Amino acid sequence: MIKVLIADDHNVFVEGIESLISGSADIEVADRCYTVEAVEARLSLSPVDVVLLDVSFPHVEDGLRLCELITQQYEACKVVALTMHDDASLIKRMVKKGASGYLLKNTTKVELLQAIRSVHQNERYFNASITHILLNESPRGRKTATGADQKPNLTPRESEVLSLMAQGLTTQQMATRMFVSAKAVEFHRSSLLVKFRVPNTALLIKTAMELQLID
Amino acid sequence: MIKVLIADDHNVFVEGIESLISGSADIEVADRCYTVEAVEARLSLSPVDVVLLDVSFPHVEDGLRLCELITQQYEACKVVALTMHDDASLIKRMVKKGASGYLLKNTTKVELLQAIRSVHQNERYFNASITHILLNESPRGRKTATGADQKPNLTPRESEVLSLMAQGLTTQQMATRMFVSAKAVEFHRSSLLVKFRVPNTALLIKTAMELQLID
């Protein structure tokens, strides 16, 4: 019997998933959790095989953090991300955080059960539409809607500046933290703009996020 | 017996709603429709009392149009909007289009049934969190791990500026495209910084992307 934990703060969803699973002979709903804290508490009590995790739990960042926590602390426990968002970068981020499967919430019963069984056997599962989304964005050389290119090779300093920029620091603040002059920082940011082929900070941050270079 | 039509393109939701309703003695699910066309076809056959309408069907504009169509052509048929979005302006737009009730998808069974019964009796129904939103009060002022806050309600101009910023346009370029002065554009960007509680463009873009407000 595959024990499944449903982690979703949307009651209707929890009911729906439970309904879809209820007919199955080899899968059972071990528990339902409506908060991140509840999930952590539940997992510390006894193991489950698969967690069906809503990415927005309640916010995207929470879902990502929880996914990372589960896959790191409970290796045997697989995570299937379940969400409304068909955003390619979000899917990639979830997978990066350890999710074994990713389903949209308009998934079918067959697909849901198949996904649970697959990840339980250490396989990965993405439904057709997800695959389509990933294929539409990632092929080599192909341009996305915003023209996001391949990841440029960044120097250590450039990565550092990019990371600090993503935290909202100004040039002066970065210079102080890095123990260099503001001019040095400016040079690195300028290099980033060139390497990413963007005209300003706004597009730099957006592009870097799409390329998973910023969390 | 109150006949309910579920209009949602997300299978899990439909299942969940049906499951929540199934225990009720005075409410039954007359049909489920996964597309706008299916809803129109179904309503033209025989009347239902209440339509549980997902606003994103599949897009917000579709939901709004369908809501207007239903309430105009089938006066006896009430519409309860059901959505993930707790966006105040969206709620107002739905109500303007004739929706009698508005529920978030994290609603409870009790609330869902109560909403159906209320609108069937020509009353309106909004749950507590919706009321809070309409009163412009933040229902919960908590912060996520990354400090990402709730989606602020943006004015049309603010949304426009945010979108153009995400495309890498400068203030001057935005001003030209929007037929206003650069100073007007600057004000809207400034408003965005305040609403998102960020100090500069870099964090604004990052936060907006995390909140799925930028593609």
Place this chain on the structure above:
DNA sequence: TTTGAATTTGGGGTTTTCCCTAGGATATAA
């Protein structure tokens, strides 16, 4: 050794961003 990439610092300039203030339009409520 030479070459090259990365890092650092500086000067000087333009453009953009950001913060303050405030008038005018519009819609709703008292």
Place this chain on the structure above:
DNA sequence: TTATATCCTAGGGAAAACCCCAAATTCAAA
């Protein structure tokens, strides 16, 4: 009508970002 609020529109000024230039240092590779 008079408030009251929200949005849009700007101006001035200060700060930051952005772009050109040039030059010294380090460190690894050719």
